[in-house]
Amino acid sequence: MKSILPSHTSVFQFFFKLEPKTRRRHRKKRPTHTKERAAARALVHERLLYFNQFYNFSYQRVFIKNQKTRWGSCSKNGNLNFNYKIVHLPLHLADYIIVHELCHLGEFNHSKNFWALVGRTLSDYARRKKELQLLSQHGFHLRKFRSTINT
Numbered sequence: 482m483k484s485i486l487p488s489h490t491s492v493f494q495f496f497f498k499l500e501p502k503t504r505r506r507h508r509k510k511r512p513t514h515t516k517e518r519a520a521a522r523a524l525v526h527e528r529l530l531y532f533n534q535f536y537n538f539s540y541q542r543v544f545i546k547n548q549k550t551r552w553g554s555c556s557k558n559g560n561l562n563f564n565y566k567i568v569h570l571p572l573h574l575a576d577y578i579i580v581h582e583l584c585h586l587g588e589f590n591h592s593k594n595f596w597a598l599v600g601r602t603l604s605d606y607a608r609r610k611k612e613l614q615l616l617s618q619h620g621f622h623l624r625k626f627r628s629t630i631n632t
């Protein structure tokens with residue numbers, strides 16, 4: 482017997498006149514990019530341990546996020562956040578992001594003292610910073626990441 486409902490409409494939607502779009506918004510979000518997140522977490526933890534031998538800062542938790550516009554951030558209460566896409570960067574640029582956020586635990590600003598901290602382990606940080614900016618401007622933009630990495 483043929484259903485009277487259009488194939489994409491569930492009985493629930495039909496009776497409550499909900500658009501499929503509306504329902505989708507209520508559905509629980511599944512975690513995405515789990516493999517890349519795991520790889521990013523492993524990389525970040527390893528490099529944090531390595532660089533923190535020189536700084537000895539104490540941090541709280543490390544979060545691997547799917548952010549649209551940021552590579553990393555440091556919160557006032559000492560949590561470090563990193564974009565999972567960091568795994569796709571060359572290591573010297575991933576290191577720059579990791580050291581940058583790590584140093585915010587010592588200086589919560591971009592003052593001279595902050596850059597001096599970064600420079601303690603990455604003497605060429607200015608070159609890396611520039612390279613990361615150039616990558617972002619020339620096709621490695623976080624928003625367009627998927628399409629640029631596949632071509």
Ligand SMILES: [Zn+2]
Pocket residue numbers: 581585590591
């Ligand atoms: Zn910063």
